[in-house]
Structure formats: C-alpha cells, structure tokens
Amino acid sequence: MERSFEFTVISANDGTSQKKSIRLLRADELKDYKSLGSGTGSLMEAFARGSRHCKDFSSRVVGYALASEEVTKQLNDALNEGASSGMKYRASVYAFYEKA
Helix, strand or coil: CCCEEEEEEECCCCCCEEEEEEEECCHHHHHHEEEEEEEEECHHHHHHHHHHHCCCHHHHCCEEEECCHHHHHHHHHHHHCCCCCCCCCCCEEEEEEEEC
C-alpha cells in the first residue's frame, strides 16, 4: 500500500505556490535515495523538523521512510521515562529522502 503526503510549497521570492506529494519509500528502494534529514512526531511535525536540515528541502524531497520499530520504541521509552500514566507520548521517527 503506497502512502503519500501532499503539501504546498510557497516561494519566498514571488509568492507563487505549487502542490507537491511525497511517498512512503520501501526499504528495498532506499539505496536509490539520499537522506535529507529526519524528524519526530506526526508526519507533518516530522516534515517541519526535517526541513531544518538542508537548503531547499521542500523542492528536493521526494519520499520518506519510517524508522525501525526498535528505534521508535527506544525514543518513546526515553520520552516517557518518569511520565505519569495518563501522559504517555507516542512519536514516530521519519527520515526524508531525495533521488540519489
């Protein structure tokens, strides 16, 4: 099942906008892509955080992948250490890619 994420890129120079869609990459495809950055949270939050890692991120990004369950579990365990039972945080870890 292919999942995609659609967003709008607005140019800071002239204010023009363009819709863009990025897709979830399979593990066997990652060898054909170069990492641009990563982020945590919902896909939208992670996208915003990942965009801080490189110039022209929005125009370069073409896909994303989820981190392994083990990495996600380690992150969530660390975030929730000492948290009250009603205040558990659940984050996902995403990596963003451009074509190599």
